[in-house]
Amino acid sequence: MSSVASQVILHPNVSKSLKVLGTNLGRDKLYRAVQYFARFLAWYLVSRGYKVQGARWNALKSHLALARKLMRLGKPIEHLQAALRAAQIAAEPGEQITTICRQLGYFGYLTYDTLVWANAIKFFNFKPSTAEKVSKNANRLWLAGILFSITHGLLKAGRLANDVRKLQNAHLTEKGQDVDRDAKLGNLYNARDATRHQFIIDLLDVWIPASNLGFTNLNDGVLGIFGLITSLMAFRQQWLAVNGK
Template sequence: MATLASQVVFHPTVSQSLKFGATTLGRDKTYRAVQYFARFLGWYLLRKGDKLEAARWTALKAHLGTARKLMRLGKPMEHLQAALRACFSPGPAAETITTIARQIGYFGYLTYDVVVWANSIKFITLSPEMAKRVAKTSFRFWFTGIAFSLISGVLKASRLAKEAKRLESTKSWGEKDLADEAAREVKLTAVESARKSTRQQLVIDLLDIWIPATGAEILNINEGALGIFGLISSVLGAKAQWAAVNGKK
């Protein structure tokens, strides 16, 4: 029995899960996945007429949303620093500009999100009209950040595709070119890894953009669809964080 317990407790998957959960991003992605699943399930149960069960999942969604806002209290400054670093980083001008705009968009979103959180826990009191206006502004900044992230991702993906094509077309065949060929392979591997990461972020952004678009009243997507979009993007983000934490490609 003790051996069986040890095998379960010290199983590699358990250890990897603990490493994943020990990171703020890992916990956030987990909470986010459950939050958006609850959003979908609450909508589905309400459509079936099961108001009592729907209320349970809707409450879970709301409480997880509040908890995630608390976890993000320091995030605005991180995005502001990222915007400033992008100003001094070398790279194509278009990518630099869109990266800065994206980070400023996220900075605005998370800054207003702090006000939304403070009002939700009654630390400050806003009138219903003001609370709605603040939340709507927060969603607008979020939408802007994702929109610029998509533009930046498309530009980067295009550049990386050209770089990969150039590296593939310069393959060396002679023995005296082995060193150059090894260097080329290393660069190509790095470019392909960056392309994969960029494509995944594009998919996440394409799924997520509907959420702030609806919150900002630009579009009107139902709660069920938003729940599914958020759940899928959360799982993709969690998968990337799992790989980063556990050293997997």
């Protein structure tokens, strides 16, 4: 019995999971996945008349959302630093501008989101109208950050496609150039895959703040599925970053 328990507890995948969950990003993406699954399931149960069971999952969704806001305290500064670093490096103008705007959007979003958390735990006591304005500003900035991220992805994807085409059509005249070209192509392919991965996440996530602001009328079931998919995609990305491919 102890041998079986040891094999389970000390299994390599368990150790890898602990490494991922030992990072703030890993825990956040896992909590987010559960949060959006709970959002979907609450909608599904309530829509079929199971209000008591739906309320249980809705409560889980709300508490996880609040917990994630606490975990993100201080994160606005990370995005502000990223914006400043992006402004200091040489890059394609369009990509540089959209990167800076994206990071500033996320900085503003998470700053307002901190106020939403502070009001939720009664550290601040905003008037209902003020609380609504703070929440709307958070969602506006979140939406702006994602839209700039989508624009950045389109610009970067276009540049990478051109770079790949140029390398593939280049005429090699010296020995060893083919090896160098293959290495460069490999780096471009990796960058392209990462850009596409983030682009898919952004295309799904953009509907969440858009719906919160009333620009679309997608129900919680659809938004829950979108959030679950992007959370699992981001969690897998963090898994590979921590444990290697």
